[in-house]
Amino acid sequence: MAPVKKTRLGGNPKAPSVDPKEIENFSALAETWWDPAGPFRPLHKLNPTRLAFIRGQIENHFGPGQDSIVPFKGLKVLDIGCGGGLLCEPMTRLGAAVTGIDASEKNIQIAALHAKQSKLTITYRAIAGEDLAKTAARFDVILNMEVLEHVADIASFLKSCRTLLKKDGCMLFSTINRTPKAYALAILGAEYILGWLPRGTHSYQKFIKPSELDRYLRQAGFEIAELKGFIYDPVSASWKVGRNCAVNYAGLAVPE
């Protein structure tokens, strides 16, 4: 069993989508990816909601799996910006053959170590999307969750996503809207007032309006098939999927 594939392209690739400052930020926190009480606590809280969303969307696109416990058998999934593997591991348990890539070598090391502990076989590579697109690897599903707002060159990034996706595949995405409400909640609230996220995790300029994302996706050869909001409910301290896309939103894109 070899959960990690060593690659010549490891390290911090200088692909156009990679922002060195972002890689530095995440590498510094890498050790804490799997600590549910650590800096990534918000992501752990969001995880069940986005996993249910991902599952529902994939089942809509490909039709429901035969076995409800391992519905994704036979699907090749690519998780871009996989971090510590918070999505890769569940997707693997659901039967998918998962590749996780991240521009931070540190993240990949942590992710591979954790997969080994969990006795899961996952291919992890420290590589940028653009560089993986130059290889022959192609996927049925691409996960682009909480990544776009950290990407330097979105147009180039989405173009390589299109290359990596099979013609009948689908891509899940989620990011943060650029609205005053998003600024108030995601930056002032989450980073400064509540201290949920380390300061500097997000920058307002990199938030993306759905209309802008729609344009980028069309240019890259995708169209949006579904768009929903991820809404935080402070009373139950949990996330819900709803219509309001003013802060966090997610969706499904398919090749045009």
Next chain:
Amino acid sequence: MGTRTAQKALKGIAQDAIISGGGMIGLTLGCGLAACGLKVAVIDTAKPETQMARAFDGRASAIAYASAKMLKAIGVWKHVKKYVQSIEEIHVSDEGSSLFVHFGESDAGNKPMGYMLENRHTRIALAKRQKELTNLDLYAPDRIESHATGPDEVTVILKSGKKLAAPLLISAEGRDSPLREQAGISLNAWAYKQTGIVATIEHELPHLGIAYEKFFPEGPFAILPLTGNRSSLVWSTREEFAPVIMALTDRAFEVEAAKKVGDFLGKVRVTGPRWSFPLSFMLAERATDERLALIGDAAHGMHPIAGQGLNMGFRDVAALVEVLVKAKRAGEDLGSAVVLERYERWRRTDNVALGAITDALTRLFSTGIKPVKALRDVGLGLVQKSPPAKKFFISHARGTFGKLPSLLKGEKPL
């Protein structure tokens, strides 16, 4: 490193969850998880037949309306249907006072408040359901010799030599849960200095599905309808009186019981043996630990004054099934801290609140002090005249209060 076969021999039989304790709560949880597609092992120290024998447990339990919905959804109810007596009305009174509160079907939207069911029939039904579910294995009689918690799973070695592995171990071991003690989870507990005595009576006149709760200074006395012209008595008394009552001859006990019951059921005859158990309140300081969850009496015990002990256990079951089934469907690690935290959060408020309410009720109603008695009679009178207050008590009796897990609404969490 050894050979592949050697490694395989060391691996336990893989499960989604291992439940220690195959009593009413443990097996209900097993059936619930298995009915939703999970692979589950239940371990119990007793022989299955022992639990179902008449002498093992002569008690009957109130099954709240919501709990019954869950038992239907997981396929257990069909096996108990003919032994179930519905509770159409609840009549609460204070001895020596003419005031009473009456909760009827019209207060509950013309549906029963709940059901009475002898524990023996519940146990038999669960055993039948267990045999129907191919992904639910029962190891009994057997016991956990040792268990080891690793980064990804718990490995359990049984006395029989069998080895099991799962991401999560669940204790449904009752009040003296060894797994809870080994995890170092402490208890908040106190005794009420009361003992509950349980017996079954036959009576001349029909009970019409009415449950009676009468408050005496030495403790509450409940007459709960069973099928036919039979009722279950729960006689709470001061702990020093209990041995005396238990030592009475059958004839003398029958006379004393009949006095407490009153004359509205006609001639009363005690059938079968009596059971006694000390009444106490306890709440585990937390319901989870590393790859461990506590349910039912392992996590909390309360005074049977409101007939809620078993139902609180069923609420644990419904919440844990929902959390685990959803986590399984999302591919999450079932024993991870993030998943267990959802269960802990969900149950915490519920158990603390109901524990506090029943504790307050017990203290309020177990006193003969005149001013307190006067106040509580005023309270009873007010509740009787106030629809919102009645609604509050009814929703608790029926188990339909709070944020309900799907199973308590009669649906499987999908």
